[in-house]
Amino acid sequence: MENSIDNQITHITSRPVARPQLAGRAFNLLFVFIVLALWPDLASGQTTNTVTGPQAAKKGPADTFTGTVWVTSLVPNDSIFTTISGSVAFEKSARSHWHSxxxxxxxxxxxxxxxxxxxxxxRQVIRKGDVVKCPPNVVHWHGASPNSKMTHLYIIPNTEKGIVKWLLAVTDAEYNQK
Structure with missing residues (x-):
């Protein structure tokens, strides 16, 4: 019996693992994505250094947020990708103003x-792992619940159309309405 268990363990641990192939495929896909992302620069003969380091988080301004909010820019706007991205960390009960x-x-x-x-x-509850698509020109807000901080990444595409239109603050009555 003991010999049989040893044989099973040897069989399981000596099987070839597919991870190196997956890693190779993932690397190839990443390489293709990077080449395609840089294609406008490469085709024009212009190359730029696109590596950026971590940006310092900045406190969200009171004219667009209620409560303590930290905003970190991850991908700044430019005329090639026309997309911006960043991270927003909301302290408990903090929220954005209405915007589109x-x-x-x-x-x-x-x-x-x-x-x-x-x-x-x-109002919808959002949790770690959720993805929210805010349609174009639709007024909305987002923020943390009263009992939990909340952090999200944001992606704004097609910035040539504009980035954001800030509106009024979300009132406490609006925030607390279920």
Whole structure:
């Protein structure tokens, strides 16, 4: 019996593992993505250094956020990619003001529990792992719940159409309405 278990363990651990092939495929896909992303620069004969280091988080201004919010730019706007991206960390009960994006916005919740609401619709609870697509020109807000911080990544595409139109603050009554 003992010999049989040893044989099974040897068999399991000596099987070839497919991970190196997957890693190779992932690397190839990443390489193709990078080449395609840089193609406009390469085709024009211009090359630029696209590596950026971590940006310092900046406190969100009171004219666009209620409560303590930290905003970190990850991908700045430019005329080639016309997309910006960053991270927003909301302290408990902190939230954005009502706003809209001419080309829409994608949120990826990376930590905590928060809220997202489209004007005129019920507030939705969002959690780590959720992806929220905010349609173009639709007024909405997002922020942390009263009992949890919340962090999300944001992606704003097609910035040539504009980035954001800030509106009024979300009132406490609006924030607390279920």
């Amino acid at each position: 994006h001419p080309a829409g916005q994608i949120l990826i919740v990376t930590d905590g529990i928060g809220y997202h609401q489209i004007k005129g619709e019920p």
